[in-house]
Amino acid sequence: GALVYQYPRRTICKSGTSMRMECQAVGFQATSVAWYRQSPQKTFELIALSTVNSAIKYEQNFTQEKFPISHPNLSFSSMTVLNAYLEDRGLYLCGARQGQNSDYTFGSGTRLLVI
């Protein structure tokens, strides 16, 4: 079946430093990858959508300068949180799918704590 492995599961970083999270798709080709963030007491917000052979589309309030994303092939994507501060803490989730008619398969999330 389709699986998405996301790592690390949780991480702590010092304020002002950066951290990178990765997602690996297994059993299907990840033509699209969506990155979400769930801040404390909030729901999941879309950060950006990455589709192979297309530009990565960032949502309002999120930028490439702050959340650079790499989607180099059909099985892997990574996102970095640059210069993390308290407001960046939360659960980051990646979802991947193959084609436009399939549902997303989500990873287990990366919980980021900023101290």
Place this chain on the structure above:
Amino acid sequence: GDSVTQTEGPVTVSESESLIINCTYSATSIAYPNLFWYVRYPGEGLQLLLKVITAGQKGSSRGFEATYNKETTSFHLQKASVQESDSAVYYCALGDPASSGSWQLIFGSGTQLTVMP
């Protein structure tokens, strides 16, 4: 704008009791929204529980069911008899199948369900 509102948690029920988690949506920019229920068990990622893409239809999975009601813009999740293993966070979501390239899921705030033995 487009949004999803669902029952505020946490919700606690006893095993074998019935459950309903309310979900209403607003899809002002989406002509034919697809509706989803996702579940997140402790320590795991989001899993698709069920989805319905046509108004008036009902989706079901693992004893849960939800009907896409366009008149009331609702997609309530129901189960006749819950089990302890149903304890999780449930998210209602809507998606736009017509968005170019890929789609965006708009999530509700999530409802934490605890089923007591």
